[in-house]
Amino acid sequence: MAAYRTTDTLKLVPSPVHSSIDSELPAQLSAAGFEWPGGRGVSDIDLQVRRGETVTLLGPNGAGKSTILKMLSGEIAPQRGGVAIFGSPHGAAARRQIGLVLQEPSTDDLMTVQETLLLHGRLFGLPRVELSRRCDDILSALDIADRAGDRCETLSGGLRRRLDIARALLHDPELLLLDEPTLALDPESSAAIWYSLQRRAAAGVAIVVCSNDTAEAEANADRVVIISDGRVLADDTPQHLTSALKHDALELDWPSPSDHELSTLASWDGVGAIASHDGALHLTVDSSAEIVPLLFQHFGSRISGIRIRESSLRDAWFQIVGLPLDEHPTQQAAARERPEGVQQQ
Incomplete structure (x- = not known):
């Protein structure tokens, strides 16, 4: 971290060290660390995410946000410390409770919007009638129902992002992990995505979002975790951080x-x-x-x-x-x- 000087000090509330696992928490990292080849990574990450809470991991690209998200999703395991999803280690049961949206679109260009959702639902074992109902509901909620029969290659970046969100929501996860879900999107697409996420949070879903957009974090997050050079520097509500x-x-x-x-x-x-x-x-x-x-x-x-x-x-x-x-x-x-x-x- 670059050296700096201040003539006043903001009151920062350090994240507590979690020595025990809370089975009621959708996601928990305890003194977690991971280092990529070349030395970049994260250290001593303590994080708790509660039901119905939207937590934004705020920091520049390369700060460690995506590494934290990968530890929560199970893509990588912490080299130090621990991770728990609803009180249990990562495994098949944990993965079924997670909806994941990566930074880059991951849809098949030759599949239609409807086919993309149907395939995802079948992988999660959703019954045919229930799957069809959920597809209709989610496409309508994200305002892309009129594109259900179109191939993904015909979608704009904003519509692709809405499809990524729809796919992550389809199996009704209790924990949503999203890596810059509105990056480079138009205001209409961003608003549609956040409206859908806010409805899920109101229903008790825990949400973790990686972002480098301070305005978006201030407007939508219940808590903001400021990350720089692989470490948490502050963890609090936007209101308290700006107070x-x-x-x-x-x-x-x-x-x-x-x-x-x-x-x-x-x-x-x-x-x-x-x-x-x-x-x-x-x-x-x-x-x-x-x-x-x-x-x-x-x-x-x-x-x-x-x-x-x-x-x-x-x-x-x-x-x-x-x-x-x-x-x-x-x-x-x-x-x-x-x-x-x-x-x-």
Whole structure:
């Protein structure tokens, strides 16, 4: 994790170490760790997911979110610590209780939407009449019933994603694991997916979502687990994570502010937490209308740019990790590796 300095400290609630297995919990990781070849992985992950709860694992690509999801799904086993699904180790019974949505679409282009769901339902042993009813209900709920007879190759990215969700929901799992389910989707597709997920959560289904979208996490998660460099840095409700922030957020282009300048800034009434990283200064304030004129009066020659907005979970991330989410080294590396020509659907 990059070095950073702050002049105020957010109150963070560390995740407790779970020494015993709770059979009532849909998912539980206890001091879990896994290391991939090359050294990247996760360490000392403690996580509890309760019934009816939506938990977002928030962090940049490469932070360890997908590794945690793979341990929960049973795709990989922790090399250290443990994992339990409804109090039991992974196995056939655990897998039947899980609905999994991977980051990349995994449908067969030559199969129709209906065929995709029917095959999945048969693999889970659903009776024919019940399977047909569930297919109709889920396709209608996700607003893709009119495409039931179309091949998957004809679907847009947003519709493919809805089909992935429909397939994961078909066997009525009690635990849903989703890796960036709305990545690069249009607002209509994202809203349809979250509406369906919220209905499941209201019915008691536990949901774990990997994301690097702070706005989506703040709007939909009951708990946000902030992950950086393979470790959990905070685990709390979005409301509590943002409670120490002031009303407005300022991002300043201000290379290498001195300790004296930071101390002066922190002494002003209405200024909250301050973080400095790589030529950028980030702070939250009671009123940007009052603080911005003071900034230019005292430090105008040092500031080359300023961005103002209402504070949010994005700012809590900056204060906790020490740099913006979109400037995290692993996020920048992932952006450089993204194939050209990828478009939103």
